[in-house]
Amino acid sequence: MKLVRYGPKGKERPGLLDAEGRLRDLSGVVPDIQGPVLKRLLPRLTRLNPTRLPLVPGRPRLGPCVGGVGKFVCIGLNYKDHAEETGAAYPKEPVVFLKATSAISGPYDPIVIPRGSQKTDWEVELGVVIGRTARYxxxxxxxxYVAGYCVVNDVSERAFQLERGGQWDKGKSCDSFGPIGPYLVTRDEVPDPQNLRLWLEVDGRRYQNGHTREMIFSVAQLVSYVSQFMSLHPGDIIATGTPAGVGLGQKPEPVYLRPGQVVRLGVEGLGEQRHRVVAEED
Incomplete structure (x- = not known):
């Protein structure tokens, strides 16, 4: 099932798509699609008849597909071709870092180039949404322990990330740098997360064309691995890494985002995102 959150920023309501792709209101069933609700909602979905839910008129904005995210865990260098294009060695264990939850935005919201940025980059990724508390x-x-999957764009400012010292987080956590959605696709609709194509294009030019079978560490390995170091709670997200084709890896020179461009990306069966790139307002 495809779960969504729709409405103005900060006032999103829960919904789902029925078999005909029409948006239905879920607010009579749950207050929101977020952490503790997920654990209760997923078993109820099997008994739910979507045609009895109210239709949502018009074409409202779709917000982040999960609300109230507690942790946004990211995995670096998890595709061999991406490690190669950045000149990095294959990791012997997953590279784990955190993206600030304030970076989370909707699947069609703008990507905002932050002040002082010259190297804002893109990364299409498979997102894993946790459905039950996972520890060891x-x-x-x-x-x-997985509730479902979603599209993630791990937007990155490479100078902030790689040239300003310290950890990667400050190049990964600017506002708008974590679009998720459009849908939270429940686990039953994704029988094998290692069998999904993912892609990204800028202004119609395809830069990334990858497949999750090329991950160095599988989804199952990543969920287990992260749970050895921190508790994973319902609604937490793990972004599982990106394939080759990021702006940093372009030859003969890197290519970065500019205001006015349009970024489109998607993961097979999980929908597409579309973002206009804008500059931070003073």
Whole structure:
């Protein structure tokens, strides 16, 4: 099932798409699609008849597909071709960092180039949404703790990330740098997360064309691994890394985003995002 959150920023309501792709209001069933609600909602969805839910008129804005995210965990260098294009060695263990939850935005909201940025970049990724509290879980049981999947754009400012010292987080956490959605697609609709194509284009030019089977560490490995170091709670998100084709890796020179450009990206079966690039207002 495809779950959504729709409405003005900060006032999103829960919804879902029915079999005909029409938006239905879920607010009579749950107050929102977020952490603790996910654990209660997912079993109820199997008994829910979407045609009995109210239709939502018009074409409202779609917000982030999960609200109240507690942790936005990201995995770096998880595709061999991406590690190669950046000149990095393949990691022996997953590279884990956190993106600030204040970076989260909707699937069609603008990407805002922050003040002082010259190297704002793109990264299409498969996002994993946690559905049950996970702590010290095994790889074999890891997918049972997944609520579903979504598209993530791990927008990155490379100078902030790589040239300003310290950790990566400050190049990953600017406002608008974490679009998620359009949908939270429940786990039952994604039988194998290692069998999904993902892509990204800027102004109609395809830069990224990847496949999740090329991950160095699988979704199950990542969920298990992260749970050894921190508790994962319902509504937490793990962004699982990006394939080759980021702006930093373009030859003969890197290519970065500029105001006025349009970024489109998608993951097979999980929908597409579309963002206009704008400059930060003074």
């Amino acid at each position: 879980i095994s790889e074999a049981e890891a997918l049972e």
